[in-house]
Amino acid sequence: MSSPTVSTVTISYAELKDRSVDISDKIELGFGSNGLGIVSISDVPGYVSLRKNLLRLTPRLASLPEEVKMQLEDANSRYNIGWSHGKEKLESGKQDLLKGSFYANPIIDVPTTEIALVQRYPSYCGPNIWPRDALPELELTFKTLGKLILDVGLLLANHCDRYAFETHGDGSLERILVRSRCHKGRLLYYYPSNRIGEDDSMSSWCGWHTDHGSLTGLTCAMFTKNGVELPCPDSGAGLYVKTRSGQIVKVVYGEDEIAYQIGETTEILSGGKLCATPHCVRAPRGEAAFGVERSTFALFMQPDWDEKLFFPEVVNVHEFIRPNGSISFGDYTEKVLDKYYDDPKT
Ligand SMILES: O=C(O)CCC(=O)C(=O)O
Numbered sequence: 001m002s003s004p005t006v007s008t009v010t011i012s013y014a015e016l017k018d019r020s021v022d023i024s025d026k027i028e029l030g031f032g033s034n035g036l037g038i039v040s041i042s043d044v045p046g047y048v049s050l051r052k053n054l055l056r057l058t059p060r061l062a063s064l065p066e067e068v069k070m071q072l073e074d075a076n077s078r079y080n081i082g083w084s085h086g087k088e089k090l091e092s093g094k095q096d097l098l099k100g101s102f103y104a105n106p107i108i109d110v111p112t113t114e115i116a117l118v119q120r121y122p123s124y125c126g127p128n129i130w131p132r133d134a135l136p137e138l139e140l141t142f143k144t145l146g147k148l149i150l151d152v153g154l155l156l157a158n159h160c161d162r163y164a165f166e167t168h169g170d171g172s173l174e175r176i177l178v179r180s181r182c183h184k185g186r187l188l189y190y191y192p193s194n195r196i197g198e199d200d201s202m203s204s205w206c207g208w209h210t211d212h213g214s215l216t217g218l219t220c221a222m223f224t225k226n227g228v229e230l231p232c233p234d235s236g237a238g239l240y241v242k243t244r245s246g247q248i249v250k251v252v253y254g255e256d257e258i259a260y261q262i263g264e265t266t267e268i269l270s271g272g273k274l275c276a277t278p279h280c281v282r283a284p285r286g287e288a289a290f291g292v293e294r295s296t297f298a299l300f301m302q303p304d305w306d307e308k309l310f311f312p313e314v315v316n317v318h319e320f321i322r323p324n325g326s327i328s329f330g331d332y333t334e335k336v337l338d339k340y341y342d343d344p345k346t
Pocket residue numbers: 186188206211218221239279281296298
């Protein structure tokens with residue numbers, strides 16, 4: 001049975017940036033109990049060309065010689081800085097082999113110089129690794145788009161606060177995100193899935209999961225073949241989400257829009273009022289899909305490693321992590337990474 005295709009609730013940038021306008025009805029429609037858990041923002045100045053500039057670099061990055069990509073790897077951060085391919089196991093132990101990623105903090109190159117912190121929270125505290133010789137344009141393009149998606153996401157966080165966090169005082173999502181040093185950009189490259197009929201599942205490109213940060217900003221993906229842009233040959237390919245009522249739907253939004261979905265720490269901080277959005281990515285199928293690649297960019301907006309998370313009574317995400325009192329976001333992340341990667345830290 002095929003899943004329905006649904007468009008995101010769209011909020012214009014002009015509406016979003018005016019703090020005096022109450023857009024709680026749209027937040028409710030998109031993020032509330034009957035929503036998809038994803039909304040998109042249209043008409044963000046400068047966004048369209050920045051998206052194209054960055055996504056066009058992705059196939060080039062993925063096709064760099066293996067030894068160059070190896071120099072961009074950081075095993076110490078469990079491949080959460082620099083290049084990562086085939087390391088992550090999102091869905092019940094299944095490795096995502098068709099997905100290559102490049103991770104960096106677009107705001108701060110060196111979050112700290114304290115060695116103890118780098119050892120404790122290597123995925124956030126280690127320095128960025130840029131391909132300054134092999135692909136020098138990447139750094140500025142990645143940082144500029146990451147910063148723009150963060151700025152727009154902070155405006156959205158302010159409206160989420162009005163809707164769900166009013167009583168939390170200094171625990172407001174916007175303020176937590178403003179003071180964080182942990183935001184992480186991820187440039188994603190999906191390798192062509194040329195094994196016709198082999199993996200027909202919905203999560204053939206990226207396994208089902210929820211993001212563990214607060215809000216994830218997402219560009220609309222770009223499809224290419226041998227690096228040349230083309231329309232996606234299979235309307236069933238792309239991002240799927242599971243709604244709070246348990247329905248699985250394919251989600252679409254415009255190339256000129258930035259989508260934002262809810263991560264686990266927003267669910268925790270909002271006491272369950274805003275739920276993390278389970279999602280996966282399906283590869284195109286059929287002969288026309290041969291050689292088709294997908295590139296996209298995600299910005300994980302997340303609390304600082306030091307930020308304390310207090311779990312509410314009821315929470316759907318990672319029951320095994322529930323602390324007795326509170327847990328720092330940095331420790332929470334390490335526990336999540338223990339689940340998704342081999343070689344847990346001891
Ligand atoms: O490729 C996408 O559209 C989503 C990627 C994703 O879910 C992630 O990186 O966490």
